[in-house]
Amino acid sequence: MHRKHLFIISAAVAAFVAGCSGGDRAAGPSATAQGPVLAATVGSATSYTSVKWGGGGYVTGLIYHPTSYNVMYARTDVGGAYRWNGGGSWTPITDGIGFGGGDGAYHGVESIAVDPTNDNKVYLVTGITSHDWQGTPINGRIYVSGDRGASWTHYDLPFPVGGNENARAIGERLKADPTNPSTLFYASRTAGLWKSTNSGQTWTQTGLSSKVLSASEIQGLGSSPVGVEQIMFDNSNVGGGATTWIMYAAIAPDYVQKAGLASTLYKSVNGGASWTPVAVPSSVSGYYVPHMVRTSDGNYYVVFNQNAGQGAGGPGYLYRFGGVSFNESWTQLATTTQGGYGGVSVFGTGSTARIALAVTGTWSAGQPVVQLSDNGGAPGTWREIADGMTHWGGGYRGWVDDIEIDPTNKDHILHIHGGGVWETWNASATNPSWDAPVNNLEETATLALVTPPAGASYKFVNSAGDIGNWVQTDLATTPTRTPNSAWGNGDAADVLWSDPNYIVAAGIVSGSPTVPYGAWSGDSGNTWSNFASLPAGASTNFADTVSMVTTSRNNIVWAPANSIPSWTTNNGGSWTQASGLPTPNGGLNNAYRLVVDRQSPNKVYAFDGGGASWNGTTGKVYQSTDGGHSFALVQGSVAANFAPNDFGLTTMVGNPNAAGDLWVADGNAVYHSTNSGASWTKLSGFATVAASGSTGALQGATRIALGKAQAGSSYSAAVYVVGTRGGVWGIWHSDDGGATWARFNDDAHQYAGIGVIAGDWNTYGRVYFSGNGRGVIYTN
Structure with missing residues (x-):
């Protein structure tokens, strides 16, 4: 299963808020002034830049405008949408206000449509999942932009959306009538086919079926429902205002069975009011239809696959379907048993058409990836043009589920995969060359960030879902230093403050079986050695709720998920479970957050945030004085009465410039201690705003980071908090130890929530943080 099902940033918060806020005052402690003292905290970030990784996540579809071919969009399963700039570069278009939710729920884009008569207008249908763990439906949203994604208006939808669910890379579920583009159709997963006549503001079910799957029926399917897959209009004209009357709908077998339908293909001749079944070839009866395209001569090219979903195995078939222009006849053009077929694209028509087929579910060299025919798919004309190219992380090669031939250049072909996009500009060559056009397309999901002290040779260590642990030395260059480049998760890392050449990290390598690992480096990540053994819990608990610290070379404390931490004095040669700590509270996957007192490294703190909001167990801090x-x-943490919350909504950090100086965010409020937790001051102003409508709760305080202090500040570190003040969610910062606060980000830079954040110790005002499926961003 792709990591995005498991590693949606649990600390992400709703971004549907309004307005910015200036500085405001809050009661709180501040250190004794040294030098000129600032009157109050002011100012905000002036620039936001993506740290270079290059893709790293699942792009689920590419959409060209049908007449303005320079306009193209990419959708992703959790990381929002992008607009093509040309030259291998993209602009993210969903970083602003409105794409939040309790967990970035509207950053998963299930479908995109463009207005064929207006190349500035674009629609997104969003929602991470169509149902909760009990099968209860979760409705999505439609976003409308008249300026190619620079600004948005959204409407709540009356049906569920599953942008991060199985079969998320099938063809576009959302379609605009080419001659009357204010009329939209949506092929939903659980509630049939829907129609809007006012550009998505209101919706009604079409006559295809009134069946809406119940929670028990959704659970009974055993995986994500696929439902109605897509529709195609039998019309190649653009504009004019008349309704397109004839259209076809492809329907997945799960909905066919539940709705009592007679075929996986239906036709309407009255604009969707009523539908009749169309017989498909017996060889593909009961198959899924991941993609279908119509060419200007009236033919359809339809991909059938036995199984649903990204990387789904075959058999797969490609048929040409005559449609109404050719008496609805079927002609088989290709079939495969090595993997299945995911996508299809056609350039030209008839016997000289170029057809590109995306082969999905093939994982090894010597198997097909992209099949090409220049003779309309005639037998014996297919050749492989992509096997042998390097896909990052071998596990992604098999997710080739959409493919597009550039409408202006048949030698320019792009296909998606689990790590981004690949393209060739010489598809006609005997051995085409391929590259990855993913500049500024960043879709990694960071789980932990740690920054070193000023003067270190690297910027930070990034622990992320799927891509592992990486030491970032250059913010504009893909990193190369890692303990393990295999497909898997980086869960945690730490750097030794007195000697940042020493780094430790933990993660897992995905597969059957999953393999956990821990590793250390003594040369800033240039070389690594695996721990010879693992602590109790690390080999059985693979959740990403993990913490790890180092107190000195060779000395490490590791807190695996749902386990009591263990320590080693010999770089993992052996481990001993720490005494005095109970198993971390349950409810959800949980772990102790470990913090080293950088001024007195034998002092280590362990924070249990409570496990879950509903278990009623308040957060607690434990202290070690022996490494x-x-x-x-x-006991002071008991008196503080921290609110219980899950691991992803709580944080504890220490100020490396002051002994015993701790900060806690308990999900609702911010607390500060200057005496190793013996007493705590609760800072006023941070408070959770309850959920409203389709917008999730705005948590009061989930993340805290410390970084280089501003010159003249009364406190030895700049403080950054992800949370809500005065009903406004964002990143807030303080230069005086929490006495005053100002908002640090703005409405245009919300990123559907922020998962982790770390301050830079070289540059004041620079923080590194993870957006929801948006990689790592840094500020100035």
Whole structure:
């Protein structure tokens, strides 16, 4: 299963808020002034730049405008949408206000449509999942832009949307009538086919079926429902205002069975009011239809696959379907048993058409990836043009589920995969060359970030879902330093403050079986050695709720998921479980957050945030004075009465410039201690705003980061908090130890929530943070 099902950033918060806020005052402690003292915290970030990785996540579809071919969009399963700039570069168009939700719920884009008569108008249908764990439907949203994604208006939809569910890379579910583009159709997963006549503001079911799957029926399917897959208009004209009356709808077998339909293909001749079944070839009866395209001569090219979903195995078939122009006849053009067929694209018509087929579910060299025919798919004319190209992380090669031939250049072909987009500009060559056009398309999901002290030779260590642990030395260059480049998760890392050449990291390599690992480097990540053994819990608990710290070379404390931390004095040669700590609270996957006192590294703190909001167990801090070998409960944390929340909504950090200086975000509020947790001051102003309508709760405080202090500040670090003040969610910062606050980000830079954040110790005002499926962003 792709990591995005498991690793949606749990700390992401709703971004549907309005307005910016200036500085405001809040009661809180501040250090004794040294030098000129700033009157109050002011200012905000002036620039936001993506740290270079290059793709890293699943692009689920590419959409060209049908007449303005320079306009193209990409959709992703959790990371929003992008507009093509040409030259291998993209502009993210969903970073602003409105794409939030309790967990970035509207950053998963299930479908995109463009207005064929207006190349500035674009629609997105969004929603991460169509149902919760009990099968209860979760409705999505439609976003409308008249300026190619620079600004948006959205409407709530009356049906569920599953942008991060199985079969998320099938053809576009959302379609605009080419001659009357204010009329939209949507092929939903659980509620049939819907129609809007006012550009998505209101919707009604069509006559295809009134069946809406119940929660129990959704659960009974055993995986994500696919439902109605897509529709195609039997019309190549653009504009004019008349309704397109004839159209075809492809329907997945799951909905066919539940709705009592007679075929996986239906036709309407009255604009969707009523539908009749169309017989498909017996060889593909009960198959899924991941993609279908219509050419200007009236033919359809329809891909059938036995199985649904990204990387789905075959058999797969490609048929040419005559449509109404050719008496609805079927001609088989290609079939495969090595993997299945995912996508199809056609350039030209008839016997000289160029057809590109995306082969999905093939994982090894010597198997097909992209099949090409220059003779309309005639037998014996197919050749492989992509096998042998390097796809990052071998596990992604098999997710080739959409393909597009550039309408202006048949030698320019792009296809998606689990790590981004690949393209060739010489498809006619005997051995085409391929490259990855993913500049500024960043879709990694970071789970943890740690920055080193000023002067280190690298910027930070990034622990992320799917791509692992990486040491970033250059913000504009894809990193190369890693303990393990295999497909899997980086869960946690730490750097030794007194010697940042020493780095430790933990993660897993995905596969059957999953393989956990821990590793250390003594040369800033240039070379790594795996720990010879694993602590208790690390080999059985693979959740990404993990924490790890180092107190000195060779000395590490590791807190695996749902486990008591363990320590080693010999780089993982052996491990001993720490004493004095209970198993972390349950409810959800949980772990102790470990913090080293950088001024006194034998002092280690362990914070249990409570496990889950509903279990009623408040967060607690434990302290060790022997390098994490033994711990004792800090009674002051009991008196603080931290709210219980899950791992992803809580944080504890220490100020490396002051001994015993701790900060906690408990999901609702911010707390500060200057005496190792013996007493805590609760800062006023941060508070959770309850959920409203389709917008999830705006958590009061989920993340805290410390970074280089501003010159003249009364506190030795700049403080950054992800949370809500005065009903406004964002990143807030303080230069005086929490006495005053100002908003640091703005409405245009919301990123559907922020998962993790770390401050830079070289540059004041620079923070690194993860957007929801948007990689790592940094500010100035």
